Structure formats: structure tokens, C-alpha cells
Amino acid sequence: MGEFDLIKRYFDRPELRPGPVMALGPGDDCALLEVPFKHQLSVSSDTFVSGVHFFADMAASKIAQRCLAASVSDLAAMGATPAWFNLCLTMPSADESWVDSFSQGLAVQAKHCAISLAGGDTTKGPLSISIHAMGWVPIGQAITRSGAQIGDVIMVSGSLGDSAAGLQIMQHQRDAEDALSQRFWNPTPRIALGQWLRNRATACLDVSDGLVQDLGHILKASGCGADLQLQDLPLSTELQAHAALSRAHNYALNGGEDFELCFTLPPHLVSQAQAYSQLQKLPLTAIGYVSAKLGCRIWNGDKGLFAPPQGYQHF
């Protein structure tokens, strides 16, 4: 099966277009897309490499779900509405059953995120996936990393460390289906939360390389520091059952790819966030404060400062 037949059969499917309408979808030199009036296009590109970002022998449907979720998470972190994505798929060979499974997983996640496949490329080479996610946000309302103010409360959504624990589990059992493993292969982009945080959060990002490292980006961009409380890190019951507390803390601080949102909120808006949290049944946990003193300090109750581990290093 050649490149064009492959694209036609597995990627030119209505199930992959559950998002906003496209003036021109896949199949031409370019896709043609219309951003609503008075909105900005928000775009993010990510590459996922076999053996680095996922296991080569994971189910292809899970690889697809994971990669698309991770890409859309960047849109969520800006408060953007997901709209379209381009997919570049590089494969050693055109294995139809693999592509079929990949395409099905992609459709599941595309529906979940209401995002449409607009185009892309298939090439021969070592397995890797590059996704270009596009969305929109009203002009001036995107949440960047640089607006954190001294005194803001630092909050995170959901729970931290689950994905890192799930990765450990899947290293031994590729088809693991427990709650922690699912957080690795099927993370949830916090799309609705990101949009709710527009005009509320002063800074926001998604936790992809580990809380300490990622929060560091906000602090650096905003020119401030942070004081966190170790005991306030939100740990799931599954993670606490799976790992001793010290290891769970390590996962929560250092383990990447939870794709939860970490954001800074003026103190007077915390009660609004708590009400939103209850209504949406999505935990939003205050884990510390933005402070004037540069750097990120993690306090371990009475025991004083806790030495944070390092986040993921790509090279």
C-alpha cells in the first residue's frame, strides 16, 4: 500500500474531523483554515520519538492517544480552544494493522478534544510522530508564563506523579490498564480549565517535564520565586497505594507528563477556583505562593527545606 492510499484510507476519515469546520482539509498542498474574528491563532509543535517518549511496542492506538493529548495540552495551558492539528508520521514501513490501530486511537482522542486533522505528512524512517496543534483564543486573553505576581497562590489541577509511576509499571507490562498506566498513555488535556482560567490566572503552563522544572519556567519568565509545601502536593490514592511516600513525592516533583495545569492565581480568586473545582469534580490544589526571593523552595513541614530532584533533561 503506497503513501497516498494509506493516507486516503486511514487518515481521510470523518471520525478524525470532530472539530471546527475547515475551508479546505487534507489532500492539497496546504489546509485552509479560518480563525474567528478578534481571535489569535495559538500553535504548538511537539515531536514524540519511539523509545524516548513512548514504547515502540505499545499498542499503536495508545501511542496516538498519548501524543495527541500531549500536544493539545499546550493549547489548554494557554487557555485556547483546540481547533485543528497536522500530523507528521514517520514509520519504518507501512504496516496496515499498525496504522489502522493508530488511526483509531487518534480518532478517540480527536473526539475527546474536539480537534480536526487538517493535514500532515507520512514518511519512511525511524518511528516518530510530530504534531502541530492549532487553536484560538480571544485577542489579549491567552495565559502566558510571564504574568505571575508576588503573593499569588500557586495551584495545580488533578494529581501529580501518576504518569511517572504508570511509565514504571508499563516498563514491565506494556499492556497495563491500571489507573496509573492510563495516566501515562491517556493523559487528559485540561481544556475547559484552561479556558476558565482566562482573565483569572496570571500565569499558566502544563506539567510536561516535572513540576519543579516547569514551575521554574513561570518563575524565570515572571522574575520571581516560589515557596511550596511538600505535604500539599496532590497525590492520588492510586499513587499512594503504589509507592512509598518519598518515592511518590519524587514522582510528583520530578516526573513529567502528567499534563496537569500549574497556574498562579491572585489570592482573592482562590475561592472561585475552589467553587469551580467542586462543580467540575476536578481537584485544584494550592501548593504554595509566589515570592520575591528568586528560586523555588520546597518546605517539608517542620523539617525545613527539602532538596528537590531534577526534571527531565532532553540531552
Add this chain to the structure above:
Amino acid sequence: MGEFDLIKRYFDRPELRPGPVMALGPGDDCALLEVPFKHQLSVSSDTFVSGVHFFADMAASKIAQRCLAASVSDLAAMGATPAWFNLCLTMPSADESWVDSFSQGLAVQAKHCAISLAGGDTTKGPLSISIHAMGWVPIGQAITRSGAQIGDVIMVSGSLGDSAAGLQIMQHQRDAEDALSQRFWNPTPRIALGQWLRNRATACLDVSDGLVQDLGHILKASGCGADLQLQDLPLSTELQAHAALSRAHNYALNGGEDFELCFTLPPHLVSQAQAYSQLQKLPLTAIGYVSAKLGCRIWNGDKGLFAPPQGYQHF
């Protein structure tokens, strides 16, 4: 040198932003971009794999120039104005001198195309480059593949087959600098021509997989056929000096990656195209006609039908 230092030093440079202004450039979860009012976003994504699309031991600056030109060519083929691009760079290691050279080549081509780097990703893995090129076009004026009409004249810009010949030369000499090799590593996206063809050409694409194969996309999308004249294929003097005529014809019909535009024009506009060609010193050559009979026939003067070779097969 870590990922973030690498990006900061080699990719967060003003030389890489010679294109339209960005509301928010590299460094956050997403870039924020504004498409002009009453214009559509045109987007195209391409992956370039080491050993498939370029030689791993080519100068990194040449790899960058080639990849960005090939990506922008898709915008040109729609009649779009290049604006921004995202770059996903996957490398086995963070070799600073390689990245420095790559970044310099990227800046040269970005300036040539007036396109700005908006963001992207660097990851560890087998060398490959994925580029997401974005531009804009007035609503309704993009040139698709599906509008060719019976009786239209089929034209191509520049000359065909040079890049395939250059590839052959570089297989033996990686640092070849002759005119044919340059057409491989430094192709020229026909940006101005693409925009001139708006509201004139009925269909257009760029020749990336070989003339016969690519023209086939126009014919299929438009539901018609073509009759070409072998002797009318534009061959450069360099190609004719380098290769016997039969091999030159093979390169011109089958060799991809010339990134010339192939377009269909109503007959009454051909004289306008000839005037444009003279003014811009860019050859525009009529090579045949769109016909009702499906398929693409190549006529070899008195000798009747010529059997066309096959275009590039990705799998």
C-alpha cells in the same frame, strides 16, 4: 548544553524572525499569531528524515536551507504569503557546532522567504526535521489542485530535473557547489509566482515527487487527463551538459524536489504568463494541455507515446 540553553542560544535569534510580527513568539506553551482580516490561514507540514530526504553528512546549514525551502514551497503552491513556521528538530545529540551551522542556514532561508520562526521542539532521537509552515491567503483566492478545466494549458516554472541530477552528484561529492547540486540543497520556493497565479491559474502544485506523479494529483482532483509533449519539457543548459537527453527526460519527468510550480492556465491567459515570465526573468513553459481523456499521456514527437517512469514512492 541542555535543551533550553540550546534553544535560547541558537533559535531565539532575531535573524530567524524576518517575517510578519508575532503577538507572542517562541518560549511559551504556544505561539500567538494573527491572520489578517478576510484572510485564511494556510498550513502545511513536512518531515525530512536523514538518509531519506537529505544526506546525514551534508553541511547542517544546507540541510536547514533545503528543508525550509521545501516547506515554504507548499505555501507558494497555494498562492499564500509565507508568515511563520514551527520547527521540530530531532537529533542524536546536542552537537553545538552542528546546531550553530543549522541555525545559520535556517536564517538565510528564513530571510529569503520572509518567514519567522514561531516555535517548535527539540528532542533526542534519530536525526529528522519536521516543519510546520504557515501563511495566509485572501479568502477564496487560494489555488487548489481541483480546478483544472479541459483545454487549459499546463505550464511549469523554471526547469525540471536539476534537483535529481544534483542529488546524483552529491551522492559522490557531499560538498558539491555546482548549479545542479545547488538546486538540490537550495531550491527556490516560487512565492511571488504563486501569488501572481491567484485568480489566474485553475490549479497549481509544487513538483516534489516528480512531474508525472504530481500532475497526476491535479488530474485526479480535477477529474480530467493530460497530453504532454516530451520535447517541451524545460531542461536547463546545466542538465543538458551533464546528462544524455534520455536521462535528462527521466530526471525531468520522474525526479522530484525541483519545487517548481506546475499549474493549469486558461488559454487566454498564456500571453499574460509570458509577459510575467519575461519581466521576472523566470521561465514559464507550456508543456501540454488538459484533456477529457483520463490519464497522463506523454507524446514523443513523431515517435508516438512515451512510457513515463514512476515518481517517488515513499513506501
